[in-house]
Amino acid sequence: MAMRSFLRSRRSLSRSLLQPDLLRNPNPNPNYVSRSLIPALLPLRSYSPASDPTTKNPIRDAATDEINGFKSSLNPIEVAKFAAIAETWWDPEGPFKPLHLMNPTRVSFIRSTLCRHFRRDPYSPRPFEGLKILDVGCGGGILSEPLARLGAVVTGIDAVEKNINIARIHAASDPSTSSIDYTCMTAEDLVRENQKFDAVISLEVIEHVAEPLDFCKSLGALAVPGGAVVISTINRTMRAYATTIVAAEYILNWLPKGTHEWSKFVTPEELTLILQRASVSVQEMAGFVYNPLTGNWSLSDDISVNYIAFGIKESSSDSEKTRTVAEQKTDFVS
Amino acid sequence: MRYATLMWRRSGLPELFFAQQRALHSSRILSSEEGLKCDGAKIEKNQEECDVAIVGGGMVGLALASSLSSMPLTKHLRVAVIDDSPFLASKGYLKRDQMPDSRVSTVTPATINLFKEIGAWEHVLHQRHAFFDQMQVWDYTGLGYTRYNARDVGREYLGCVVENKVLCNSLLLSLQKKEGFENKICPTRLASMTLPSEVNHSKFAKLNLTDGGTLHAKLVVGADGSKSRVREAAGIKTTGWNYPQSAIICTVEHSSQNHCAWQRFLPAGPIALLPIGDNYSNIVWTMSPDQATQHKSMDKDKFVNSVNHALNNGYGPHPESSSLSNLLDSITGTAMSTKEKFEVPPRVLGVVSNIMAFPLGLKHANNYAVKNIVLVGDAAHTVHPLAGQGVNLGFGDVSDLARVLAEGVSVGADISQLTLLKKYERQRKTANIPMMAVLDGFQRVYSVDFWPLNILRATGFHAAQYIPPLKKNIISYAMGDQKFPLFS
Ligand SMILES: Cc1cc2nc3c(=O)[nH]c(=O)nc-3n(C[C@H](O)[C@H](O)[C@H](O)COP(=O)(O)OP(=O)(O)OC[C@H]3O[C@@H](n4cnc5c(N)ncnc54)[C@H](O)[C@@H]3O)c2cc1C
Numbered sequence: 001m002a003m004r005s006f007l008r009s010r011r012s013l014s015r016s017l018l019q020p021d022l023l024r025n026p027n028p029n030p031n032y033v034s035r036s037l038i039p040a041l042l043p044l045r046s047y048s049p050a051s052d053p054t055t056k057n058p059i060r061d062a063a064t065d066e067i068n069g070f071k072s073s074l075n076p077i078e079v080a081k082f083a084a085i086a087e088t089w090w091d092p093e094g095p096f097k098p099l100h101l102m103n104p105t106r107v108s109f110i111r112s113t114l115c116r117h118f119r120r121d122p123y124s125p126r127p128f129e130g131l132k133i134l135d136v137g138c139g140g141g142i143l144s145e146p147l148a149r150l151g152a153v154v155t156g157i158d159a160v161e162k163n164i165n166i167a168r169i170h171a172a173s174d175p176s177t178s179s180i181d182y183t184c185m186t187a188e189d190l191v192r193e194n195q196k197f198d199a200v201i202s203l204e205v206i207e208h209v210a211e212p213l214d215f216c217k218s219l220g221a222l223a224v225p226g227g228a229v230v231i232s233t234i235n236r237t238m239r240a241y242a243t244t245i246v247a248a249e250y251i252l253n254w255l256p257k258g259t260h261e262w263s264k265f266v267t268p269e270e271l272t273l274i275l276q277r278a279s280v281s282v283q284e285m286a287g288f289v290y291n292p293l294t295g296n297w298s299l300s301d302d303i304s305v306n307y308i309a310f311g312i313k314e315s316s317s318d319s320e321k322t323r324t325v326a327e328q329k330t331d332f333v334s
Numbered sequence: 335m336r337y338a339t340l341m342w343r344r345s346g347l348p349e350l351f352f353a354q355q356r357a358l359h360s361s362r363i364l365s366s367e368e369g370l371k372c373d374g375a376k377i378e379k380n381q382e383e384c385d386v387a388i389v390g391g392g393m394v395g396l397a398l399a400s401s402l403s404s405m406p407l408t409k410h411l412r413v414a415v416i417d418d419s420p421f422l423a424s425k426g427y428l429k430r431d432q433m434p435d436s437r438v439s440t441v442t443p444a445t446i447n448l449f450k451e452i453g454a455w456e457h458v459l460h461q462r463h464a465f466f467d468q469m470q471v472w473d474y475t476g477l478g479y480t481r482y483n484a485r486d487v488g489r490e491y492l493g494c495v496v497e498n499k500v501l502c503n504s505l506l507l508s509l510q511k512k513e514g515f516e517n518k519i520c521p522t523r524l525a526s527m528t529l530p531s532e533v534n535h536s537k538f539a540k541l542n543l544t545d546g547g548t549l550h551a552k553l554v555v556g557a558d559g560s561k562s563r564v565r566e567a568a569g570i571k572t573t574g575w576n577y578p579q580s581a582i583i584c585t586v587e588h589s590s591q592n593h594c595a596w597q598r599f600l601p602a603g604p605i606a607l608l609p610i611g612d613n614y615s616n617i618v619w620t621m622s623p624d625q626a627t628q629h630k631s632m633d634k635d636k637f638v639n640s641v642n643h644a645l646n647n648g649y650g651p652h653p654e655s656s657s658l659s660n661l662l663d664s665i666t667g668t669a670m671s672t673k674e675k676f677e678v679p680p681r682v683l684g685v686v687s688n689i690m691a692f693p694l695g696l697k698h699a700n701n702y703a704v705k706n707i708v709l710v711g712d713a714a715h716t717v718h719p720l721a722g723q724g725v726n727l728g729f730g731d732v733s734d735l736a737r738v739l740a741e742g743v744s745v746g747a748d749i750s751q752l753t754l755l756k757k758y759e760r761q762r763k764t765a766n767i768p769m770m771a772v773l774d775g776f777q778r779v780y781s782v783d784f785w786p787l788n789i790l791r792a793t794g795f796h797a798a799q800y801i802p803p804l805k806k807n808i809i810s811y812a813m814g815d816q817k818f819p820l821f822s
């Protein structure tokens with residue numbers, strides 16, 4: 001309880017510190033990236049309905065926009081944030097630096113889990129040859145491109161048109177990535193088109209969506225039975241909280257407005273249960289740990305801050321069973 | 335069981351994939367029918383394209399080409415080696431009846447491992463080479479000496495001396511044996527280079543070649559020696575200096591085979607006598623530029639006398655146990671019995687090669703990597719030949735670069751991306767810079783003829799001779815299998 005009120009005061013403090021001209025110049029300090037830990041990974045939500053009742057809540061509006069039982073995952077404020085910094089996707093020293101640094105580590109997790117699951121040769125330079133992989137919330141294509149180089153037939157989707165344009169231009173300059181199919185759409189849109197993929201991957205996105213459970217249901221629906229689902233995000237722990245606060249202090253220098261909705265982070269336990277409801281059984285999980293001295297990320301079993309999970313979409317008969325089992329469990333999502 | 339439904343997908347690969355593969359095949363430049371010619375199949379834009387262009391087919395460039403073609407994760411890369419050296423057209427072993435060449439390298443066990451991994455060591459073993467299991471370093475003042483033995487580090491040998499042309503030939507043969515490796519040697523040279531820019535949205539650097547052709551490469555490796563054209567074109571600056579010294583090198587003959595590496599420190603610099611196989615040894619002798627010019631034009635008998643004088647009977651007495659070593663004995667508590675006896679090096683009977691002279695210097699590139707470009711070997715660092723480490727540092731670069739690129743491929747990275755190349759730079763700088771500092775320190779200590787310093791370095795020899803762990807570390811370091819000599 002005490003922590004919650006601390007959080008709230010923290011939030012208003014940060015808002016009062018923000019100046020409007022930071023909006024136009026989100027990056028006044030060129031050195032901010034090396035000091036901030038994970039700015040681009042953090043979800044930022046400017047106004048919660050409770051703290052500002054006069055503002056129409058866009059999250060709720062988007063979330064109720066239900067199509068074919070798959071609710072929209074869009075959180076317009078989040079989307080606007082990514083649109084504002086789209087030009088910087090491929091700047092290795094820009095706001096997405098943490099994603100660039102983390103990328104080899106997360107790809108190696110994906111490589112090893114998918115190679116094992118799809119029985120691919122781990123020593124092959126293109127072990128994913130011919131696998132159909134969907135990258136949900138692909139951004140500028142930081143993950144899509146390596147997946148294509150590893151041989152996958154990649155579809156990348158993102159809610160932000162600008163991101164998709166950047167991703168397209170960047171991938172076109174290299175023959176090994178030019179075949180990636182990028183489209184501006186959400187996972188729910190694809191579900192409506194009844195598309196299926198061997199693997200559905202969504203890294204550092206779930207903390208930005210309106211409703212994690214609906215989002216995961218869409219991801220599950222897009223995977224073929226026996227296919228793979230991989231999700232990475234930030235844990236809701238004291239350590240993650242401390243990290244976000246540290247980061248926030250730096251972010252205050254450059255991000256428009258808002259603060260971290262730490263309470264919306266998903267814990268590994270919750271993610272596992274949410275995925276279970278989406279007929280995806282989690283098989284493996286790993287943590288990413290950051291070494292500030294070397295600037296390197298590595299895989300570990302410490303899942304207290306950043307973590308990644310690999311699950312398998314159950315075949316229809318399995319999923320009926322598990323769904324009923326899962327539904328009988330207590331309602332864990334508040 | 336759950337996977338069964340997915341297995342068919344492998345055979346039912348989407349048409350898109352095959353189209354891609356076809357495109358890939360039509361754009362490859364390195365088909366086997368083309369042999370050594372560079373003007374093979376052209377892609378639509380009438381330009382040649384490859385993944386890695388290695389500029390310079392010296393020892394280091396060839397080792398990298400061979401290494402990339404050996405590893406499962408990198409052997410698919412389209413590699414081109416650009417060098418017009420006629421040597422690169424040769425096939426088969428070198429003739430053994432030729433006199434040993436005067437340019438030789440002392441290869442360390444770490445280098446030998448690399449050669450074994452890429453299948454080049456067997457070719458070295460089929461040609462002239464010399465293992466040595468002893469090493470003696472001493473000082474003309476007669477104050478100190480140290481004698482290393484392979485036994486001290488539990489090895490069969492301390493190093494192996496091989497002619498540079500044998501190393502090159504063995505690497506070339508290993509490269510020619512690689513199957514499925516789309517590899518091509520382009521017998522031309524790099525004239526100029528255009529780096530990819532944000533403007534043209536291209537991933538490829540454009541190499542303009544002296545034969546008028548062009549080559550487009552994702553990654554350009556500068557393996558073109560100490561006067562690297564690649565380094566210059568990439569705008570990479572160097573730090574370095576020339577020593578007021580030159581080295582003369584030549585091949586000499588004895589009456590029997592030599593199995594020890596000898597090095598004696600003289601007032602103007604060290605003279606080294608390295609076994610090179612049969613009854614031959616190689617001489618690397620550091621002296622003032624004037625003396626070097628003099629020695630170069632000396633008649634052979636006079637030169638031989640001068641060599642024997644420098645190695646044995648000139649300048650000062652042979653070192654023996656002295657008050658200094660007794661003092662050290664009492665400090666370190668080591669007994670005389672651990673000490674190996676000083677020996678007199680074998681007499682030189684004649685010179686069998688030209689006498690060549692090289693100015694000495696130390697040069698280090700400020701960066702080893704910029705976007706799309708990396709430097710390896712002498713292009714990145716040139717050291718004086720004092721400790722025989724020059725090419726070994728280059729082979730260390732090759733191992734690390736090949737490993738970093740393989741790791742990059744395994745995570746689907748773009749092999750030309752800076753974050754990857756910087757990883758190589760970090761690894762190599764931590765290995766090369768301390769070694770260069772050690773060599774520079776050596777140079778400064780040993781090139782001065784000043785009494786207090788002479789005693790100091792003699793003490794250094796004694797310390798190394800008497801304190802086994804230190805001695806062991808120094809040997810391991812010189813053998814290339816340890817990071818830093820003193821603190822481990
Ligand atoms: C006197 C002396 C003694 C030495 N003794 C030892 C020793 O005992 N042990 C040891 O380890 N090292 C020794 N070295 C150092 C060793 O010779 C070098 O470290 C080694 O040759 C470096 O190899 P490299 O492949 O990097 O460069 P190089 O051997 O210099 O090869 C460069 C290649 O690039 C080619 N090239 C250059 N420019 C272009 C261009 N524009 N386009 C295309 N191709 C180009 C050249 O034709 C050449 O084949 C010694 C050096 C000297 C001078």
Ligand SMILES: C[S@@+](CC[C@H](N)C(=O)[O-])C[C@H]1O[C@@H](n2cnc3c(N)ncnc32)[C@H](O)[C@@H]1O
Nearest residue numbers: 073074082137138139142158159160203204208
């Ligand atoms: C932190 S970035 C991660 C980008 C990419 N997945 C990566 O890890 O490199 C989050 C991305 O998710 C996108 N996004 C946010 N909400 C989304 C939604 N509901 N549907 C699809 N994409 C969304 C954003 O536009 C942004 O590009």
